[in-house]
Amino acid sequence: MQLTAKQRTRVDWFLTILRVAALVLIGAGLVAFVAQVVDSNNPFARWANPDAINLTGRQFRDLVVAGLAQGAMYGLIALGYSMVYGVLGFINFAHGEVFMIGAVTGAITSSKLAEAGAWEDNFVLCLLLVVVLSMVVCTITAVIMERVAYRPLRGKPRLIPLITSIGVSFFLQNFILVLLGPGTKTYPRMPEWLTEKRTFLEIQGTRLLVLAAAAVAMVGLWYLVERTKTGKAMRAVAEDAEIASLMGIDVNRVIVKTFAVGGAMAGVAGILWGLLFNSVLHTAGFLPGIKAFSAAVVGGIGNLGGSMAGGLTIGVAESLGPLVILEPLGVSGPSQLRDAVAFSVLIIVLLVRPSGIFGERLPSEERT
Amino acid sequence: MTAVADPMAASTGDTVPETVRRRRVLDQNWRELLKVGAILMVGQVFIALSGMPVSFDRRLIIDPILSLGYLSLLWLPLVVGYAVGREQALEGMMAYTKGGREVLAGAITGVLGNLGLTLLVVGITHFDIRDPLVNWSPQLLELLEFEQSVWFGALIWLGIGAATGAAGGGLHWVGARNRRTVITVIAAVSSAAVLESVITDLAQGFHIEAVANWLYAPKRGLTSPAAAVVAGATILAVNAISALRARAAHRLVSAAEASPTESGSTRGGRLSPRRLAGFALTVAAVIVLPLFLGRLTNELLANVGLFILLALGLNIIVGLAGILDLGYVAFFAVGGYSVAVLTSPGSPRFSPEMPWIGALFIAMLLAGLVGLFIGAPVIRMRGDYLAVVTLGFGEIIRILLLSDWLSGTFNGAQGIINIPGVEIFGLTTVRGFEPRSVLYLVLFFCAIAIYVSWRLENSRIGRAWMAIREDESVAEAMGVDTVSAKLMAFVTGAVLGSFSGAILSAKVGSIFPHSFAIIVSIVILVVVIFGGMGNIAGVIAGAAVLIGVLGGPNQPGLLQEFAEFKILIYGALLVWMMLQRSEGLIPSVRRARELHTDELNQDAWLRAQADEADDASNPGVLDGQGPRP
Structure with missing residues (x-):
């Protein structure tokens, strides 16, 4: 046993070094950034990165807003991860693919609507229709997925549904690929009044729309979970499925509803992706899916408000991180490292605070 | 597909133990059949629209008869027909009877499933939704019509569905041993076709191109006579192997009965000489073969x-x-x-x-x-x-x-x-x-x-x-x-x-x-x-x-x-x-050995018994089946 104790301290020691190194790097990056902002000829800023470019206040604000808009989208996807994790205790890897299916549905329906000439004339109505349709398709996908792939695995060790969900994820991705072909599916042009930067603080209208839509969806979800009977049942199942079933709750039904709600949120997020990026590919779901999972972990998995906050954090971090921390440290081409920054946030959060920034409880900690 | 079988088992749950209750042909679980048929329909339409039939059509399995493209549309009804005909037999609770029921169940699901293809044929001729669905194409229509008319294509798929589904259901009818033979033959023929390039290559290496030329139409899969020969050879091989295996199982069981304490540990530890020889042969083959490839x-x-x-x-x-x-x-x-x-x-x-x-x-x-x-x-x-x-x-x-x-x-x-x-x-x-x-x-x-x-x-x-x-x-x-x-x-x-x-x-x-x-x-x-x-x-x-x-x-x-x-x-x-x-x-052998020694021996024994029962009774006759030991 003595050997064990010695080994443990050695690993712990290594982990402490890693934690400190990560924090020191972030700190140094921030200090260098502040030094740059104060004076771009500042000796510290020069030392860290001789050809530092200074971010203007406006660029900074644009980055933050872009990050928030993407983060809101991640947050909506993260809700699906978080809810399923809360109820079933496993990571539904394929949830990112549900989001992608929503974005693809939106692209197809909106371009059909544009062909019919309705998109330009009645933008708001069309957008509503597209959102509802995408929510319906995503809900159906999520429910079928649960029925076919996950229900038979109820009660198996946690890694088995996880591996299954990886399979489902790649199946869905390629399902869309073979049915719809490898080409990019584009959204029709957004109307002028939305894209131009004339709204308050000169923020692009689409980004405001995305933030507003995410907020509406979030409020709806909050109402569902906290104020309705269904939500109560969901929380009860998340707390303890066995006891919930003893209290007369149909656990299977609650699980289906959880998947449905998660799917609907992913559907909304899919349309937001379309608004932000205007095009979608069959692979578009994977990385946002993983990032949304990171968001759920950062926010404390199983905690819905935390998921949204985590999403915003990840969005802002991946938008700002490269230019605020990496660039002042002299990393060239930092924007290519966006995805790496998002993953690093996940790793660092799990290293420093494994229960997430906003998380207090890990509901399924004792489940096996 | 376990869900398919459960209700059927439940519906006969009230049978008296050890009594043979024969189920009539029309004694079906119709709701279940409809459900499975609908799922199959979705599956078939997906396969057709995924583009598999069209892009696999160039590759032939058996030269003039069967291409991989058509195979991609045939296998699912067969498998689902088999699954839907499955019936859970509870040992000692309910005797298992076989009959036309499984065949009919398979045929019905097959027809329902291929109804999807029929609808697809009609749909492609009348509508054009090629914009999102890239494979909604004239080529697919041509393939589904067999280059004949629309109605020919629409109807023939229903017939094919009935036939493949019935064949799948019929696998239950022919008895466990024949079923294994059929499955092995299908596997052998398709792997022979898939391995075309390797076998041709090997034949060239050993300078016996004639064999390869006879087996394969160049780049076009097995020739029909070759497929027949492969099938025949497989049947012979399967029979010989299962006879050997039955004998080995008997020996194993009798050895276990003689000294029950040692049954689990005899195979553990060191490699037996036979396995060692097999291992040496494999190594030699792996070292020598590349020279001829x-x-x-x-x-x-x-x-x-x-x-x-x-x-x-x-x-x-x-x-x-x-x-x-x-x-x-x-x-x-x-x-x-x-x-x-x-x-x-x-x-x-x-x-x-x-x-x-x-x-x-x-x-x-x-x-x-x-x-x-x-x-x-x-x-x-x-x-x-x-x-x-x-x-x-x-x-x-x-x-x-x-x-x-x-x-x-x-x-x-x-x-x-x-x-x-x-x-x-x-x-x-x-x-x-x-x-x-x-x-x-x-x-x-x-x-x-x-x-x-x-x-x-x-x-x-x-x-x-x-x-x-x-x-x-x-x-x-x-x-x-x-x-x-x-x-x-x-x-x-x-x-x-x-x-x-x-x-x-x-x-x-x-x-x-x-x-x-x-x-x-x-x-x-x-x-x-x-x-x-x-x-x-x-x-x-x-x-x-x-x-x-x-x-x-x-x-x-x-x-x-x-x-x-x-x-x-x-x-x-x-x-x-x-x-x-x-x-x-x-x-993993270790886990299997640790967990299931007894079950493994029992399984081998049961299989041998079943084979003997198949030998004894005529598998095609409905009345010839008593309760299994």
């Missing part, structure tokens, strides 16, 4: 070997220690890139132009360090967090290799080219354009990996890994140092993964970041799970079947037509394996 086959086998190597490494992490590492590709990348940087004169910043073997040692060292570095932070995380974090590490490494920031060393997206071959003590050089030499190099490292895995599995650390896999807290309580054991698993797996990276860079001669995408990790994982986690033979078989037939993420397999559908199939296969057979194709 052509370029393409050797190339294919080298790819398979590369994935065997990767899968053996991942098997240590996932299969033995039970750590789900989704970023295994990171170690593959570290191996490949360190060898590339160290040996290539074209590497931008640092180019010592070392010999390959020296670079390999450094690559191993680096991979081990990376394994430690990735392993240490994740080792205490719960299994599912660990999976995502390792995936993140895998992606980070790929992004870094691709980035401008490190392009001074790794040359970004342009990759590193001009990697020299492997010089072996001045004797010979292994280069990518000589697949045979690459194959031998791969085989050498596979042998090392197999030996290492085998020794580790039976060592102290191997047992510690397996204990951790089964239950970590119990293992810790028993005094296993879980942290260092898990780190050891990471490091060992990483070093094995770096081998294949090093070979890859020597084989291809250049290396690019896009070869190390996430999908590589996933494909390796599918190989390990498909073959059987924790079992060396299973992993090798998994790699041979999957990579050999379907191909790796960037490598073509025997069925090159599948390129587009590869990942789709891998995904579906992973789900199916988890749902139906999570222990894999060849489950």
Whole structure:
């Protein structure tokens, strides 16, 4: 046993070094950034990165807003991860693919609507229709997925549904690929009044729309979970499925509803992706899916408000991180490292605070 | 498909024990049939619209009769027809009767399912929704109509559905032994067709081209007489083997009865002389055969070997220690890139132009360090967090290799080219354009990996890994140092993964970041799970079947037509394996031995008894079946 104790301290020691190194790097990056902002000829800023470019206040604000808009989208996807994790205790890897299916549905329906000439004339109505349709398709996908792939695995060790969900994820991705072909599916042009930067603080209208839509969806979800009977049942199942079933709750039904709600949120997020990026590919779901999972972990998995906050954090971090921390440290081409920054946030959060920034409880900690 | 069978079993649950109640032909569970038929319909329409029939149509299985394209539309009704006819027989509770019921059930679902194709034929002629659905095309219509009229196509598919579904249901009718024969014949004929290029190649190597010419229409699959001969030979072989097996099972059972205490332990420990002989033969064949094989086959086998190597490494992490590492590709990348940087004169910043073997040692060292570095932070995380974090590490490494920031060393997206071959003590050089030499190099490292895995599995650390896999807290309580054991698993797996990276860079001669995408990790994982986690033979078989037939993420397999559908199939296969057979194709021998010695013997005995019962009774007659022993 003595050997064990010695080994443990050695690993712990290594982990402490890693934690400190990560924090020191972030700190140094921030200090260098502040030094740059104060004076771009500042000796510290020069030392860290001789050809530092200074971010203007406006660029900074644009980055933050872009990050928030993407983060809101991640947050909506993260809700699906978080809810399923809360109820079933496993990571539904394929949830990112549900989001992608929503974005693809939106692209197809909106371009059909544009062909019919309705998109330009009645933008708001069309957008509503597209959102509802995408929510319906995503809900159906999520429910079928649960029925076919996950229900038979109820009660198996946690890694088995996880591996299954990886399979489902790649199946869905390629399902869309073979049915719809490898080409990019584009959204029709957004109307002028939305894209131009004339709204308050000169923020692009689409980004405001995305933030507003995410907020509406979030409020709806909050109402569902906290104020309705269904939500109560969901929380009860998340707390303890066995006891919930003893209290007369149909656990299977609650699980289906959880998947449905998660799917609907992913559907909304899919349309937001379309608004932000205007095009979608069959692979578009994977990385946002993983990032949304990171968001759920950062926010404390199983905690819905935390998921949204985590999403915003990840969005802002991946938008700002490269230019605020990496660039002042002299990393060239930092924007290519966006995805790496998002993953690093996940790793660092799990290293420093494994229960997430906003998380207090890990509901399924004792489940096996 | 268990859900299909349950209600049927329930509906006859009130039978008196040991009484034979025969079910009439129309005694069906109609709702269930409708449901399964509808699911089948969706499946058939999906297969048709996925483009498989059209793009597989060029590839023939049996020369004028059957193409892979039509096969892709035929197999599902057959399988579903079989599944829907299945009936649960509870030993001692309910006697199993067979009859026309299964055939009718299969036929009905088959017709319902292919109704989808009929609707598709009519739909394509009347509407055009080619915009989202790329395969809603005239070619598909032509194929579905058999180049005849619309109505011919619409009706013939209903007939085909009835026939294939009934054939699937009929598999229950013909008895267990004949069923096995039929399935083996189908498997043998299709593998003979799939292996066309290998067998032709082999025949050329042995200068018996005549055989290959007779077997295969050039590039067009088996000829019809050859298919008939293969089928006949398979039937003979199956009969001979099952007779042998029945005798062996009898011997095993009687030995177990004679000395019940030793029954479990006789097969443990050392290899029996027979297995040793088999092993020696396999080794000899593996060493000699490549000499007789052509370029393409050797190339294919080298790819398979590369994935065997990767899968053996991942098997240590996932299969033995039970750590789900989704970023295994990171170690593959570290191996490949360190060898590339160290040996290539074209590497931008640092180019010592070392010999390959020296670079390999450094690559191993680096991979081990990376394994430690990735392993240490994740080792205490719960299994599912660990999976995502390792995936993140895998992606980070790929992004870094691709980035401008490190392009001074790794040359970004342009990759590193001009990697020299492997010089072996001045004797010979292994280069990518000589697949045979690459194959031998791969085989050498596979042998090392197999030996290492085998020794580790039976060592102290191997047992510690397996204990951790089964239950970590119990293992810790028993005094296993879980942290260092898990780190050891990471490091060992990483070093094995770096081998294949090093070979890859020597084989291809250049290396690019896009070869190390996430999908590589996933494909390796599918190989390990498909073959059987924790079992060396299973992993090798998994790699041979999957990579050999379907191909790796960037490598073509025997069925090159599948390129587009590869990942789709891998995904579906992973789900199916988890749902139906999570222990894999060849489950870990140790676990099987520990858990099911008695069951295994009993199974063999039951099978032998069933075969004898089949021999005794005439399988085609309805009334000839009494309750099974």
